[in-house]
Amino acid sequence: AQSVAQPEDQVNVAEGNPLTVKCTYSVSGNPYLFWYVQYPNRGLQFLLKYITGDNLVKGSYGFEAEFNKSQTSFHLKKPSALVSDSALYFCAVMEGKSTFGDGTTLTVKP
Amino acid sequence: DAGVTQSPTHLIKTRGQQVTLRCSPKSGHDTVSWYQQALGQGPQFIFQYYEEEERQRGNFPDRFSGHQFPNYSSELNVNALLLGDSALYLCASSFVRTGVYNEQFFGPGTRLTVL
Numbered sequence: 001a002q003s004v005a006q007p008e009d010q011v012n013v014a015e016g017n018p019l020t021v022k023c024t025y026s027v028s029g030n031p032y033l034f035w036y037v038q039y040p041n042r043g044l045q046f047l048l049k050y051i052t053g054d055n056l057v058k059g060s061y062g063f064e065a066e067f068n069k070s071q072t073s074f075h076l077k078k079p080s081a082l083v084s085d086s087a088l089y090f091c092a093v094m095e096g097k098s099t100f101g102d103g104t105t106l107t108v109k110p
Numbered sequence: 111d112a113g114v115t116q117s118p119t120h121l122i123k124t125r126g127q128q129v130t131l132r133c134s135p136k137s138g139h140d141t142v143s144w145y146q147q148a149l150g151q152g153p154q155f156i157f158q159y160y161e162e163e164e165r166q167r168g169n170f171p172d173r174f175s176g177h178q179f180p181n182y183s184s185e186l187n188v189n190a191l192l193l194g195d196s197a198l199y200l201c202a203s204s205f206v207r208t209g210v211y212n213e214q215f216f217g218p219g220t221r222l223t224v225l
Binding site for chain 2: 004032034036042043044045046049051090092094096097098099100101102103
C-alpha cells in the first residue's frame, strides 16, 4: 500500500529566506509524486509533479522539489519565500489511486 | 474555461438521509475523482471514474457510490448518512493518457454537514 508522510504540521519562515516543506513516501512501484497548495476558501492547486527524469523539478510560483529515491523523499523548496506563499501544502503520491499527506501549514512572516 | 465546478456549495442533512453531490470537470478532461477532506486532514480518495466506469476505489463503504455521465460530469451519492460523513467533498478532474499520471484540477468542494 502506498503512503505519504509530511512530518511537520507547521513551517514558519521569514520573508526572503529559503523554505523547505518535507515529504516522504512509500510505494511498491515507480513513484508518481505531486505537490498541491490550498489557499483559504479556495480549492487545491497543482504546483509540480515528478514522473521521471531529473531529480529537481520546477513548478509554479517559483517552487521546486527535489526527488531523492534513496531517502524516499520529495521535499518542496523555494529559494526566497514570499508572504503570499502562506498556505496549506499537500504532498501526494499516485499509483492508480491518489494518497495525500495531512498537509503542512506554511507561514511566511514579513 | 470555468474549471472544475461543484454543486451545491453547502449542504445540511440529518443522519440516515441520502445526498447527491455533482461535479463538472474542466473542459477537455475525461476522468473524475472524488475525495473526502475532514477538518485538519488531507483529502482521502473515495473513487475515480473514467469512461463511465469506476476504475479505482479507496477504503470507503458501499454507502458511497458514484456515476459518470457521457459528458464526463459525475455524481457522488452517499446513503444512510452518519455524523462522521460531515466533511468537505472535493471533485478533481484530469486527462488520462496511457502510461502517464497527470495532475488533477480540483473544484472548490461541497461542504456537507450531517446533524
